[in-house]
Amino acid sequence: MIFHRYHGLGNDYLVCHQSVAALLSNEQIQRLCDRHYGIGSDGLLIDHDDADIPSLRIINPDGSEAEKSGNGLRIYARYLFDIGRVAHEPFQVNTPGGQVRCEVTEGAHQVIVDMGQAKFSPAALPASVEGDEALALPLVAGGHNLSATLVSMGNPHCVIRVDELDLELVKQLGSEIETLAIFPKRTNVQFVQVLDRNNINIGIWERGAGYTLASGSSSCAAASAMRKLALVDENVTVHMPGGKLAISFSGDFQVNMRGPVQKIATITLDNDCFWDMTA
Numbered sequence: 001m002i003f004h005r006y007h008g009l010g011n012d013y014l015v016c017h018q019s020v021a022a023l024l025s026n027e028q029i030q031r032l033c034d035r036h037y038g039i040g041s042d043g044l045l046i047d048h049d050d051a052d053i054p055s056l057r058i059i060n061p062d063g064s065e066a067e068k069s070g071n072g073l074r075i076y077a078r079y080l081f082d083i084g085r086v087a088h089e090p091f092q093v094n095t096p097g098g099q100v101r102c103e104v105t106e107g108a109h110q111v112i113v114d115m116g117q118a119k120f121s122p123a124a125l126p127a128s129v130e131g132d133e134a135l136a137l138p139l140v141a142g143g144h145n146l147s148a149t150l151v152s153m154g155n156p157h158c159v160i161r162v163d164e165l166d167l168e169l170v171k172q173l174g175s176e177i178e179t180l181a182i183f184p185k186r187t188n189v190q191f192v193q194v195l196d197r198n199n200i201n202i203g204i205w206e207r208g209a210g211y212t213l214a215s216g217s218s219s220c221a222a223a224s225a226m227r228k229l230a231l232v233d234e235n236v237t238v239h240m241p242g243g244k245l246a247i248s249f250s251g252d253f254q255v256n257m258r259g260p261v262q263k264i265a266t267i268t269l270d271n272d273c274f275w276d277m278t279a
């Protein structure tokens with residue numbers, strides 16, 4: 001079984017063709033993503049090439065499926081470029097969270113993705129919260145009084161605004177917020193410090209993956225939430241422990257993301273990895 005390993009700002013993914021994924025059970029995918037017992041990864045990207053438009057499925061390390069992933073899309077676009085299925089012209093990709101437009105720029109290390117529209121309705125996440133929008137919603141976790149703005153980028157995000165970003169607090173409260181009863185499908189979590197009208201600093205707790213160094217959809221959600229609260233302008237650089245992403249807005253919260261992708265390896269999995277498991 002062949003897997004291709006890439007990362008976007010330290011958010012790393014394995015990519016495989018649907019014919020390879022079809023041989024794997026959900027438990028085996030979790031083993032593959034395990035950093036001690038498998039290859040290790042923040043998730044598995046599955047390439048479906050049986051339709052005109054390439055289609056991406058995203059599996060989190062805990063075996064759950066995500067509707068969309070920003071770093072995952074940039075990596076998938078670069079993978080399609082590497083195998084010669086696309087060139088530098090923009091192309092569409094289907095995800096369970098909607099269709100997006102991707103472009104692999106000259107040199108192939110930067111990828112642009114039109115991520116679609118940020119939505120603020122709790123129903124879109126889903127979240128069981130009253131009202132058409134949930135902006136600066138009071139929320140308590142770990143005894144802390146927090147202010148949360150809920151955003152769907154196709155996948156769910158709970159964006160917490162703080163005066164000072166404390167990554168230890170992200171790690172401490174992430175799991176509790178991810179699994180709050182108001183989020184029936186759980187949620188991704190971002191803690192956001194606004195640096196100025198064009199820069200934000202974020203810490204990320206991903207649904208199904210835990211603390212990660214970077215996240216594309218989280219960057220889009222955090223920038224969208226701060227824009228909705230009128231705290232940032234149309235162009236926002238999102239600073240994360242893994243590096244920076246450029247986010248911009250057009251129309252009614254249409255979100256564009258630009259950032260790097262790097263290939264790490266092509267890996268042949270040894271069957272021994274699963275010797276104690278059934279398919």
Ligand SMILES: N[C@@H](CCC[C@H](N)C(=O)O)C(=O)O
Nearest residue numbers: 066069070071155215216217
């Ligand atoms: N790392 C991703 C987000 C992956 C999906 C997420 N864990 C979810 O369950 O929604 C990104 O870069 O957006």
